[in-house]
Amino acid sequence: xxxxxxxxxxxxxxxxxxxxxxxxxxxxxxxxxxxxxxxxxxxxxxxxxxxxxxxxxxxxxxxxxxxxxxxxxxxxxxxxxxxxxxxxxxxxxxxxxxxxxxxxxxxxxxxxxxxxxxxxxxxxxxxxxxxxxxxxxxxxxxxxxxxxxxxxxxxxxxxxxxxxxxxxxxxxx
Amino acid sequence: xxxxxxxxxxxxxxxxxxxxxxxxxxxxxxxxxxxxxxxxxxxxxxxxxxxxxxxxxxxxxxxxxxxxxxxxxxxxxxxxxxxxxxxxxxxxxxxxxxxxxxxxxxxxxxxxxxxxxxxxxxxxxxxxxxxxxxxxxxxxxxxxxxxxxxxxxxxxxxxxxxxxxxxxxxxxxxxxxxxxxxxxxxxxxxxxxxxxxxxxxxxxxxxxxxxxxxxxxxxxxxxxxxxxxxxxxxxxxxxxxxxxxxxxxxxxxxxxxxxxxxxxxxxxxxxxxxxxxxxxxxxxxxxxxxxxxxxxxxxxxxxxxxxxxxxxxxxxxxxxxxxxxxxxxxxxxxxxxxxxxxxxxxxxxxxxxxxxxxxxxxxxxxxxxxxxxxxxxxxxxxxxxxxxxxxxxxxxxxxxxxxxxxxxxxx
Numbered sequence: 222x223x224x225x226x227x228x229x230x231x232x233x234x235x236x237x238x239x240x241x242x243x244x245x246x247x248x249x250x251x252x253x254x255x256x257x258x259x260x261x262x263x264x265x266x267x268x269x270x271x272x273x274x275x276x277x278x279x280x281x282x283x284x285x286x287x288x289x290x291x292x293x294x295x296x297x298x299x300x301x302x303x304x305x306x307x308x309x310x311x312x313x314x315x316x317x318x319x320x321x322x323x324x325x326x327x328x329x330x331x332x333x334x335x336x337x338x339x340x341x342x343x344x345x346x347x348x349x350x351x352x353x354x355x356x357x358x359x360x361x362x363x364x365x366x367x368x369x370x371x372x373x374x375x376x377x378x379x380x381x382x383x384x385x386x387x388x389x390x391x392x393x394x
Numbered sequence: 395x396x397x398x399x400x401x402x403x404x405x406x407x408x409x410x411x412x413x414x415x416x417x418x419x420x421x422x423x424x425x426x427x428x429x430x431x432x433x434x435x436x437x438x439x440x441x442x443x444x445x446x447x448x449x450x451x452x453x454x455x456x457x458x459x460x461x462x463x464x465x466x467x468x469x470x471x472x473x474x475x476x477x478x479x480x481x482x483x484x485x486x487x488x489x490x491x492x493x494x495x496x497x498x499x500x501x502x503x504x505x506x507x508x509x510x511x512x513x514x515x516x517x518x519x520x521x522x523x524x525x526x527x528x529x530x531x532x533x534x535x536x537x538x539x540x541x542x543x544x545x546x547x548x549x550x551x552x553x554x555x556x557x558x559x560x561x562x563x564x565x566x567x568x569x570x571x572x573x574x575x576x577x578x579x580x581x582x583x584x585x586x587x588x589x590x591x592x593x594x595x596x597x598x599x600x601x602x603x604x605x606x607x608x609x610x611x612x613x614x615x616x617x618x619x620x621x622x623x624x625x626x627x628x629x630x631x632x633x634x635x636x637x638x639x640x641x642x643x644x645x646x647x648x649x650x651x652x653x654x655x656x657x658x659x660x661x662x663x664x665x666x667x668x669x670x671x672x673x674x675x676x677x678x679x680x681x682x683x684x685x686x687x688x689x690x691x692x693x694x695x696x697x698x699x700x701x702x703x704x705x706x707x708x709x710x711x712x713x714x715x716x717x718x719x720x721x722x723x724x725x726x727x728x729x730x731x732x733x734x735x736x737x738x739x740x741x742x743x744x745x746x747x748x749x750x751x752x753x754x755x756x757x758x759x760x761x762x763x764x765x766x767x768x769x770x771x772x773x774x775x776x777x778x779x780x781x782x783x784x785x786x787x788x789x790x791x792x793x794x795x796x797x798x799x800x801x802x803x804x805x
Contacts, residue, residue: 255737256499256736256738283626284626285629286739286750287739287750287765287767289765289767291762303737303752303765305752309640309642309647312647314648314739336627336629337627337628337629337775338627338775340775341775342629342772345771363456364456364804364805365456365459366456373464380465
């Protein structure tokens with residue numbers, strides 16, 4: 222790849238990126254307030270796979286930098302999935318926020334078919350937030366032990382409440 | 395299993411813990427790690443073997459998970475630096491920098507030129523020290539044990555410098571939102587000059603030892619190959635990606651802390667194998683040294699951090715003179731500073747690739763969410779692709795060449 226060209230004004234570039242994506246999917250994709258120079262959109266959960274396929278293809282965002290969850294316990298929808306996408310050719314970024322309703326369990330379609338690198342990021346989000354990614358090839362816990370109960374990064378999972386196990390001590394100690 | 399087949403089985407597995415054996419298909423599922431010196435920390439690999447050939451690999455991680463992202467939510471914005479610096483423990487300055495950049499963007503504060511130059515100086519030296527550990531361990535894994543001692547010898551020079559500047563050899567807690575914790579100490583120029591004088595000769599020594607060495611070449615060339623398309627699809631960045639010929643570097647694509655003011659190249663290699671990653675990292679050390687040289691020659695004078703009393707405690711001398719300073723100090727120490735509500739994603743080029751921080755504030759003095767996109771985490775995903783249908787002996791070469799740091803992977 223050649224040296225990146227002289228970058229255009231970040232704010233103008235971000236506005237252009239958001240305008241392109243929202244125009245392609247009117248209604249399903251909406252601009253979201255952000256810091257200057259950052260392109261952020263929200264995507265309707267039901268349309269996410271379709272939007273993701275377009276973003277990775279014609280949209281130019283072929284590289285998934287990051288995917289993580291956020292818990293907003295007093296809000297509906299309760300969870301956010303936040304994807305940071307990168308267009309390596311321009312270069313520019315786009316952040317996509319997908320609201321996920323609380324449920325038993327909360328569910329969103331997996332994008333491992335679009336960006337294979339999403340595999341571990343989705344497993345991590347499942348592990349720490351309990352969000353199930355439908356269609357994920359191998360959705361298991363990744364950081365916590367397999368038999369762990371609860372999802373530690375949820376806001377109602379407090380740091381101090383973890384029972385400490387002393388497996389090697391007999392009750393007499 | 396009869397006694398005779400059991401003993402044959404044990405003999406073949408040579409004492410390793412075998413999870414499963416399919417005697418008909420001849421496949422054996424075997425564990426490597428987490429306690430294995432060449433898995434670089436506590437990485438565990440479940441290998442499906444057919445004789446000497448690795449048919450499938452499943453990396454198992456999480457053995458070092460300590461809930462650091464959760465812990466950050468219980469710290470003030472300033473205190474969380476002490477948590478993030480411990481994630482990727484070979485690149486603590488990079489962790490501190492990416493988190494600080496994110497917080498600064500939310501706060502809307504600038505870093506003075508000297509603070510920015512200090513950041514570039516420390517992170518580029520950190521890149522060299524991290525690559526030295528990689529070179530040392532890769533050498534050791536390939537049987538070049540003297541490389542191990544050389545690598546750690548030179549890294550020690552850098553750790554001494556880090557200790558001189560920050561007081562600590564690792565986990566420095568030095569780059570903070572607003573700039574750097576303290577100014578560079580007297581005599582820092584001489585210390586950096588010394589290193590710049592010594593290091594190019596040492597690099598030449600490493601090359602003499604390894605580059606032309608037929609054993610080194612046989613063990614690294616054509617081993618653990620990954621294509622550019624595969625690397626990109628799996629989210630690999632850093633030297634792993636650049637060794638496939640793509641000059642993708644966050645320092646050029648999304649410059650930070652004034653890195654665009656310095657002249658440097660983004661080295662690449664085209665084969666996508668272990669040797670290519672070796673070439674890329676070796677050249678990166680030269681480029682980082684060139685940046686350090688430029689920083690040394692052009693270090694600006696002035697403040698090393700943003701002196702806005704709302705985020706930076708006043709100088710000690712002020713406290714005896716100014717009531718306002720005392721109040722600022724008290725507020726900052728007891729509750730920290732609030733950060734305006736919002737979210738941001740910032741990334742920098744760590745020694746291993748794209749290190750990102752996604753930070754959310756809800757307007758309080760504690761972060762609402764701190765997520766770190768660690769490059770080792772993403773790069774490890776490409777390991778099964780690299781290792782499929784290679785020899786067991788090459789697994790150690792493959793692991794070392796990805797340079798995973800499990801502190802960052804597991805967080």
